[in-house]
Amino acid sequence: MARLSPKSFDILLMEINRRVKENPIDQIGAEIVRSRLQKRRSQSGDFLRRSELEELLTDQFPDFNPKVIDKAARANRPPGAIKKLFWGGGVIGGLAGVVWLVNLPYPMIRQPVATTAPLLLLPSYISMDYNYRQAIALVEQADQLVNKATAMTDFELGAEKASQAQKHLDKLPVWFLGYYPKAYCNLFGCTWRFTFDEYQNTRKLVGRMEAQIFQEQNAYQALQQAQQALQIATAQYNEAESPADKQTAIIVWQQAIDQLIQIPEATLSGKNAKPQREAAERDFQQQVGFVAGRLQGNTLIEAAQIFASKAANDAQNPPHNQLHWQQVIEHWNEAIKRLEQINPDNPSYLEAQTKLAEYRSNRRQIQQRLQDERDSVDAMERARRLIVEWRQLTISANPNFTSLNNKISDVIYTLELVRPGTTVNAEAQELLQKARHTRSQL
Numbered sequence: 001m002a003r004l005s006p007k008s009f010d011i012l013l014m015e016i017n018r019r020v021k022e023n024p025i026d027q028i029g030a031e032i033v034r035s036r037l038q039k040r041r042s043q044s045g046d047f048l049r050r051s052e053l054e055e056l057l058t059d060q061f062p063d064f065n066p067k068v069i070d071k072a073a074r075a076n077r078p079p080g081a082i083k084k085l086f087w088g089g090g091v092i093g094g095l096a097g098v099v100w101l102v103n104l105p106y107p108m109i110r111q112p113v114a115t116t117a118p119l120l121l122l123p124s125y126i127s128m129d130y131n132y133r134q135a136i137a138l139v140e141q142a143d144q145l146v147n148k149a150t151a152m153t154d155f156e157l158g159a160e161k162a163s164q165a166q167k168h169l170d171k172l173p174v175w176f177l178g179y180y181p182k183a184y185c186n187l188f189g190c191t192w193r194f195t196f197d198e199y200q201n202t203r204k205l206v207g208r209m210e211a212q213i214f215q216e217q218n219a220y221q222a223l224q225q226a227q228q229a230l231q232i233a234t235a236q237y238n239e240a241e242s243p244a245d246k247q248t249a250i251i252v253w254q255q256a257i258d259q260l261i262q263i264p265e266a267t268l269s270g271k272n273a274k275p276q277r278e279a280a281e282r283d284f285q286q287q288v289g290f291v292a293g294r295l296q297g298n299t300l301i302e303a304a305q306i307f308a309s310k311a312a313n314d315a316q317n318p319p320h321n322q323l324h325w326q327q328v329i330e331h332w333n334e335a336i337k338r339l340e341q342i343n344p345d346n347p348s349y350l351e352a353q354t355k356l357a358e359y360r361s362n363r364r365q366i367q368q369r370l371q372d373e374r375d376s377v378d379a380m381e382r383a384r385r386l387i388v389e390w391r392q393l394t395i396s397a398n399p400n401f402t403s404l405n406n407k408i409s410d411v412i413y414t415l416e417l418v419r420p421g422t423t424v425n426a427e428a429q430e431l432l433q434k435a436r437h438t439r440s441q442l
Contacts, residue, residue: 003048004040008076012037012057015068019061029060047076063130131168138165139202146209146216155220159213166206219267226259230280256280297348300338301355307335308359315366319423322377325370332363372419379417380424383431386411408439 013034020030036056040048048056050073057064138161145158233256237249260277311331314324336359342352390407393399412435418428 002041003043003045004037005047005076006041008048008053008072009037009041011068011072011075012053015065016061026061033057033060049073128172131171135165135168135172135202138162138168139205142209143205146212155213155216158209159217162206162209162213166210169203169206215264216267219263222259222263223272226256226263227276229256229259230276232256234283253280297342297346297352300342301348301352304335304338304352304355304359307331307338308355308362311335311362311366315369318369318421319373319425320369321423322370322373325366325373328366329363329370332359332366335359336363369421373422376418376422376424376428379414380428383411383414383418383428386414387431387435405439408435411435412439 016030016033020026033056040056050069053073053076054064054066054069057069142158142161142165145154145161148154229252233249233253237246237253240246240249257277257280260280265271265274308331311328314320314328314331320328336356339352339356339359342349346352386407390404390411393404393407412432415428415432415435418425
């Protein structure tokens, strides 16, 4: 007869499959246990007792449901023993009910039992020992994952470990803090010390880790949003055709950089965001500086063109007096001054230099016109004085024709110094014609 009945095998297998479905990490242990059970089904001999069934299970599943083991043990009996098992089960069930009652999580029940019959609280002690071990182990794992994280997956796994640790902490009886079950611990060697400080410190540690994980998750989301916004901004900037579109893209670009700046540097995402932020700021300065420089250069060129246009218009329809030519030169100076403000690193520098050469040439021409006007006016003044002197010689009682000829020659020479296109040129030409005629009559 097989040592493990089909019914008992099915009961155990159902519980194992349920555990694997809830926690896939138990898959390896489940395969080991299934292999053991299958082997017992093929072996002949006495039916496996409950302790033997428990031994097959608990090394892989320390918290295997004892009720399922009991049920499988009851099913693993010869047919003739059913009645005995029924009565035995009743007795055992009654005892189990008493044990269940005294292990209820109520201080008014447990405390008297702990002082008079502490061994009845063995299930509670086992549960406390198990939950304590699990809580401490999970807290340590979560602490390592959170404080030495290298990726966001470490925080996600740390959050899972912290949540599991919190569940085990919640199962520890707070009312039992400070109590040390000597009888149980002498038999099984307890590793815990249920002190209030230890319990509180562990809870605080879990709380801090949960807060840190929450902050890291928020920082990670902020980093993802900032990276997406940065990609959109740079794409919009590269595709923008008009200055208005580029200005809009620049604003979005700056907002994306501001989002990177706002990520806390103490977080993992903040540390990862720092080089990205520096690269984005460098690219932003290069691109936006180029646009800003071009805009500034274009503005200065447009301002220079306004003064140049004014100078060109005022220079039309000569002749003009000295003051007028001086005003034209001032307009050219203002135009040239605007162009000289454009630095060599400005994108508009070459265009500015081209216009600067043109405007300086135009200014030199106007400066020459101003100089011609000044020289012509001075020559005209001297010619008028010479004419007066010549007339005084003509009215003398004994005019000297040699002196008269020399004086009229000086007048002609001085009038010939008057340049064309000046304000005194017409008058000078009229006087010059008369002076030449007079000299021819002498």
